[in-house]
Amino acid sequence: MARYRIGRILTSCCLLSIVILAASCHRTSSAPAKPLSSFDAQVRQWVAKMTLDEKVGQMTQAELSGLKEMSDIETYFIGSILSGGSSDPKEGNSLEAWTNTYDNCQKHALKTRLKIPLLYGIDGVHGHNNVIGAVVFPHNVGLGCTRNPELIKEISRITALEIRATGINWTFAPCITVPQDERWGRTYEGFSEDPILVSELGQAAVEGLQGTDLSNPVTVLACAKHYVGDGGTAYGSAQKPNSKSLLDQGDTRIDEATLRRIHLYPYPASIAAGVGSIMPSYNSWNGSKCSGNKYLLTDVLKTELGFDGFLISDYNAIDQITKDYKTAIMISINAGMDMGMVPNSYREYIKCLKELVQEGKIPMSRIDDAVTRILRVKAAMGLLDKNASVLADRTLHQDFGSLKHRQVARQAVRESLVLLKNQGKTLPLSKTAARIHIAGKNADDIGNQCGGWTIDWQGKSGAITTGGTTILAAIRKTVSANTQITFSKDGIGANGATLGIVVIGETPYAEMEGDRSDLALDVEDVQAVAEMKKAGIPVVVVLLSGRPMIINSVLEQADAFVAAWLPGTEGQGVADVLFGDYKPTGKLSYTWPRSMDQIPINVGDKNYDPLFPYGFGLTY
Ligand code: BGC
Ligand code: BGC
Numbered sequence: 001m002a003r004y005r006i007g008r009i010l011t012s013c014c015l016l017s018i019v020i021l022a023a024s025c026h027r028t029s030s031a032p033a034k035p036l037s038s039f040d041a042q043v044r045q046w047v048a049k050m051t052l053d054e055k056v057g058q059m060t061q062a063e064l065s066g067l068k069e070m071s072d073i074e075t076y077f078i079g080s081i082l083s084g085g086s087s088d089p090k091e092g093n094s095l096e097a098w099t100n101t102y103d104n105c106q107k108h109a110l111k112t113r114l115k116i117p118l119l120y121g122i123d124g125v126h127g128h129n130n131v132i133g134a135v136v137f138p139h140n141v142g143l144g145c146t147r148n149p150e151l152i153k154e155i156s157r158i159t160a161l162e163i164r165a166t167g168i169n170w171t172f173a174p175c176i177t178v179p180q181d182e183r184w185g186r187t188y189e190g191f192s193e194d195p196i197l198v199s200e201l202g203q204a205a206v207e208g209l210q211g212t213d214l215s216n217p218v219t220v221l222a223c224a225k226h227y228v229g230d231g232g233t234a235y236g237s238a239q240k241p242n243s244k245s246l247l248d249q250g251d252t253r254i255d256e257a258t259l260r261r262i263h264l265y266p267y268p269a270s271i272a273a274g275v276g277s278i279m280p281s282y283n284s285w286n287g288s289k290c291s292g293n294k295y296l297l298t299d300v301l302k303t304e305l306g307f308d309g310f311l312i313s314d315y316n317a318i319d320q321i322t323k324d325y326k327t328a329i330m331i332s333i334n335a336g337m338d339m340g341m342v343p344n345s346y347r348e349y350i351k352c353l354k355e356l357v358q359e360g361k362i363p364m365s366r367i368d369d370a371v372t373r374i375l376r377v378k379a380a381m382g383l384l385d386k387n388a389s390v391l392a393d394r395t396l397h398q399d400f401g402s403l404k405h406r407q408v409a410r411q412a413v414r415e416s417l418v419l420l421k422n423q424g425k426t427l428p429l430s431k432t433a434a435r436i437h438i439a440g441k442n443a444d445d446i447g448n449q450c451g452g453w454t455i456d457w458q459g460k461s462g463a464i465t466t467g468g469t470t471i472l473a474a475i476r477k478t479v480s481a482n483t484q485i486t487f488s489k490d491g492i493g494a495n496g497a498t499l500g501i502v503v504i505g506e507t508p509y510a511e512m513e514g515d516r517s518d519l520a521l522d523v524e525d526v527q528a529v530a531e532m533k534k535a536g537i538p539v540v541v542v543l544l545s546g547r548p549m550i551i552n553s554v555l556e557q558a559d560a561f562v563a564a565w566l567p568g569t570e571g572q573g574v575a576d577v578l579f580g581d582y583k584p585t586g587k588l589s590y591t592w593p594r595s596m597d598q599i600p601i602n603v604g605d606k607n608y609d610p611l612f613p614y615g616f617g618l619t620y
Contacts, residue, residue: 033212033274036308039379043372046114046384053077054114055371056353059333061121061312063087063343064101073108073118076350079374080170080339081105082121083130084315085457085510087343093132093455093465095166095400099392102167106390116375117383117390119221121312124171125189126568127155127409128162129454132465133401135162135569136450137409140175140201141546142416142565144191144589145617149204155412156208158405160220165400167392169381170221172279172312174205176266179231181600182590184247185514188451188546188566190231192589193602194614195265203269210274215382217393224270226281226314228296229254229263233283235600238515246515249282249320259285268305276309276377280337282317292321292328297336310338310373318342318349326352330361338370401467406570413573418563418586419618426538426560427620428580429499435484436475437497437535439528440504442544443487444472451546451566452510459508468569471503471542478575490524491531500532501578504554505544518596519549529554542574548592552611563588580620587617 047055057077065087072078089101102120109118128134137143137155146152156174163171175189178198191201202224211219233250252259267278280297281290290296291313301307313332318340321328329340329352342349356362375384382388399405419427429436442448445461446468452459455466469477476485486493494500504525532539541558543551546566555561562584564574576582592612593601603614 033210034380036274036276036376036380039376040372042379042384043375046375047368047371050114050371052354052357052367055367056350058116058371058374059339059353059367060346060350061339061341062346064089064105066344066346068347070104070108072347073105074111076346077112078109078118078346079116080119080121082341082343084343085123085130085453088130093130095131095133095397098131098166098168099394099397103391106167110390116378117388119170119378120168121170121172121223122163122168123173123453124159124163125173125175125453127159128166131166132455133467135401135405135409136454136466136468137568138412138416139188139451139546139566139568140191141188141589142567143412144197144201145418145565145586146412146415147197147587148415149200151412151415152201152204153208154408156205157211158408160209160211161218161396162400162405163220164218164393165396168220170223170277171209172223172225173209174202174222174224174270175226176202176224176270177226177231178262178266180262180602181235181247182519182547182593183235183516183599184231184233185509185516185546186230186248186511187590193591194589195262197589199266199269202266203273206270206273206275210276214276214377214380217389218396221276221377221381223277223279223312224267224275225279226283227267227278227301228281228290229259229285230281230283232259232263243512244515245512246517248512248515251284251287253286264300267301271305271307276380277312278307278309279312279314280317282314282320289321291317291337292331292335294335302336308373309377310370311336312339313337313341315341315343316345319345326356329353330356333362333366333370338373409568410570410573410576413567413570414576414582416565416567416586417574417577417584418588418616419560419584419620420563420592420612420616421555421558421561422618422620423559424538425620426540427578429540429578431478431483431579432480433483433498435486435497436479437494437500437532437537438472438475438485438487438503439489439491439494439500439532440502441489441524441528442471442505443489443501443503444470446470446569448505448507449544449566449571450508450568452508452514454508458510458513461507466569469571471571471574474571474575475501475578477572478579489528491528494532494535494537497535497537500535500537500539501542502529502532502539503542503544504528505549506546509546514546519547521549521551521554526554529557533557540578542578548590550593550596552594584617584619587615588612590614592616
């Protein structure tokens with residue numbers, strides 16, 4: 001707790017947050033991660049013997065698919081590689097291929113003079129979600145509704161284990177954004193609209209991913225993102241030509257007190273938990289790009305909050321600071337960026353960065369500070385030790401996607417469901433009903449159930465290669481042998497059934513593609529529910545979505561209504577709640593609006609009159 005200066009924060013927050021902050025710091029005291037700066041003596045010796053080329057290389061992150069030659073890793077002394085959302089190994093997307101790719105990259109790094117191993121980063125944001133066979137957990141929007149930090153810690157521990165099974169040692173998670181407007185396509189990446197809940201669950205995620213000792217071979221380096229204000233952009237402020245973005249990467253137009261009270265709020269708890277890296281955001285704050293903002297990166301984050309890990313830029317985010325690339329690099333590094341995520345442009349970035357130092361436009365002291373911060377983390381991970389084991393530990397393959405891991409995901413699904421309506425005690429359903437008709441486009445679609453950042457960057461509908469159990473398959477396993485299950489996407493044919501279940505909602509999207517001006521349900525969803533009602537049977541509606549949607553007419557028709565978010569591969573957790581094996585406990589972590597013109601709407605607003613308030617959730 002002493003690792004950030006609480007006093008400074010307190011003076012700049014309102015009285016309410018003082019109480020809140022005190023409450024959320026309570027858990028912090030139980031996480032005694034060794035301060036990164038305790039590795040400084042060791043790190044100083046490394047920095048002292050490094051050439052400028054070697055230093056600049058450490059400050060560079062290229063993308064696997066962007067590498068012109070694999071040998072560029074040693075030629076340019078590259079310190080880090082990433083695989084972005086769709087950057088799979090050439091050999092395919094299997095556990096084996098990923099592990100080989102990781103090892104291969106490290107072998108190149110070990111050919112350099114100093115043999116400093118790579119940090120290999122990936123977006124393991126709901127499990128090791130890029131890899132075939134990994135367990136895929138619910139997205140953060142669902143986890144927020146569990147209100148269960150211990151569970152989030154356990155999920156993160158398992159995620160770390162599955163990531164390490166491929167050797168990979170860094171995940172760009174947790175996302176501790178505080179989304180204020182659900183038209184934003186990244187809403188599901190945030191635990192809640194409420195900074196206090198985000199702070200608590202973000203801290204739990206860091207603790208689970210990193211453990212208390214980063215040199216433990218089953219932990220990964222975490223990355224809190226996106227700093228700061230990513231969830232507060234003004235609607236329509238993302239002026240990117242040829243882009244669907246309405247809010248994504250836009251401008252957060254709020255005063256500093258509000259920025260601190262909402263968006264900065266979760267960072268101190270993650271820092272106190274020892275998070276080793278933080279990702280500055282694409283968005284701007286009152287017109288100034290975060291990725292080039294010295295006040296935010298250096299004065300607030302590093303000096304005031306005492307963050308002693310390193311900053312990794314977002315994907316090509318440096319390019320957005322200003323038109324001239326070299327100037328953009330100068331602004332960003334001088335503002336406090338320590339490592340550039342420069343997927344394809346790494347050669348150009350390295351050239352410019354070196355020139356800027358030689359021309360005196362970036363002081364050597366800044367370079368040394370950046371390298372020190374990066375090497376502190378590598379030292380804490382044991383990567384600078386003489387006999388560091390750098391290659392993947394393949395004995396971890398045995399637990400990859402295991403039943404044990406899936407059971408935790410199933411529990412997370414159960415706890416994330418929010419029961420919004422249960423008229424006439426429709427739920428729990430009987431497992432011995434004569435016939436149940438299932439409908440809806442999301443009932444038997446593992447891709448839709450997992451959402452974005454699953455196998456592919458944007459996700460995909462249909463039988464994506466991830467495996468897992470769809471909700472339809474799960475219901476089949478749950479009911480008695482005498483119960484007949486019939487299925488039609490459009491709901492036609494429900495006549496004569498005892499009851500109906502319709503699974504509707506969104507189809508996958510991620511950043512840039514997921515912004516929407518209208519959150520109405522698809523016409524086919526509304527029709528499927530209407531079709532089922534025509535059969536005169538009780539109808540349970542299950543909504544799969546990355547955010548609250550405008551559901552009024554369907555809600556009226558439904559006898560029971562469950563918000564199931566983006567549950568991931570373990571559809572069995574949904575069936576467990578529908579059929580009474582597990583009572584619903586989830587509570588909304590976002591306010592549920594009545595209509596589009598209420599948005600943005602958040603708990604604490606004046607004249608707050610939502611369809612369902614923050615914290616709502618029935619049980620039976
Ligand atoms: C996203 C980040 C992600 C990074 C690497 C960016 O476009 O904003 O959340 O970590 O790509 O894939
Ligand atoms: C990558 C993502 C990245 C995005 C940003 C995609 O091609 O796969 O990881 O976030 O580009 O533009």
